[in-house]
Amino acid sequence: LVGLFALGTRIPTLFGASAPSHPASASRTPSGTPTPTPTPTPTVIPKPAAAVGPGQHAWDTLGGGECIQPYTSPWAETFTVVDCTADHSAQMVYTNLLSADPAAPYPGADALAQQINTLCTAGGVIDLNAAAAYPDLQVQGTFPATDEQWKSGQRSYYCFASRSSGQPLSTSVQGQGPTG
Numbered sequence: 001l002v003g004l005f006a007l008g009t010r011i012p013t014l015f016g017a018s019a020p021s022h023p024a025s026a027s028r029t030p031s032g033t034p035t036p037t038p039t040p041t042p043t044v045i046p047k048p049a050a051a052v053g054p055g056q057h058a059w060d061t062l063g064g065g066e067c068i069q070p071y072t073s074p075w076a077e078t079f080t081v082v083d084c085t086a087d088h089s090a091q092m093v094y095t096n097l098l099s100a101d102p103a104a105p106y107p108g109a110d111a112l113a114q115q116i117n118t119l120c121t122a123g124g125v126i127d128l129n130a131a132a133a134y135p136d137l138q139v140q141g142t143f144p145a146t147d148e149q150w151k152s153g154q155r156s157y158y159c160f161a162s163r164s165s166g167q168p169l170s171t172s173v174q175g176q177g178p179t180g
Helices: 002-014 109-120 147-151
Strands: 055-058 066-068 078-082 090-097 137-142 156-163
Touching (some): 109 137
Antiparallel strands (some): 055 078, 066 078, 090 156
């Protein structure tokens, strides 16, 4: 019976008749050009435009020039900003972008650590005339420490000035910004 059925379905083609055309079912009809899934475009978070006023602020909101009291590390999550005429432990003297290119790959923490000293000690970051009053002035910098931070758009570095003796600063040591 199976053989007769198979032979019966082929009889028209054996005698030169074309195979019957079957209308395509709705489920087999393509629905047009497939819509591509949009790939999210990474964005770079711009550096803050200006210094923030007194109070407690997240590290990534500091714009440069803020005097900080207390200060234990440039890697703190929040900082208490005070007036620069009052004694303070440190000053966030400068911030800028490492890269404004949203497609730039993360260079790695080691590569950024090698650059940060040069970036934060560039001429103009510190006011050398004001810094002369503090022979033990030191500069430390922070940067995106992980690939996740970089991918989230955090591309800024931050430069902090403090005294290695732990003694307070009583004036601003912020320069006009890098020269050259």
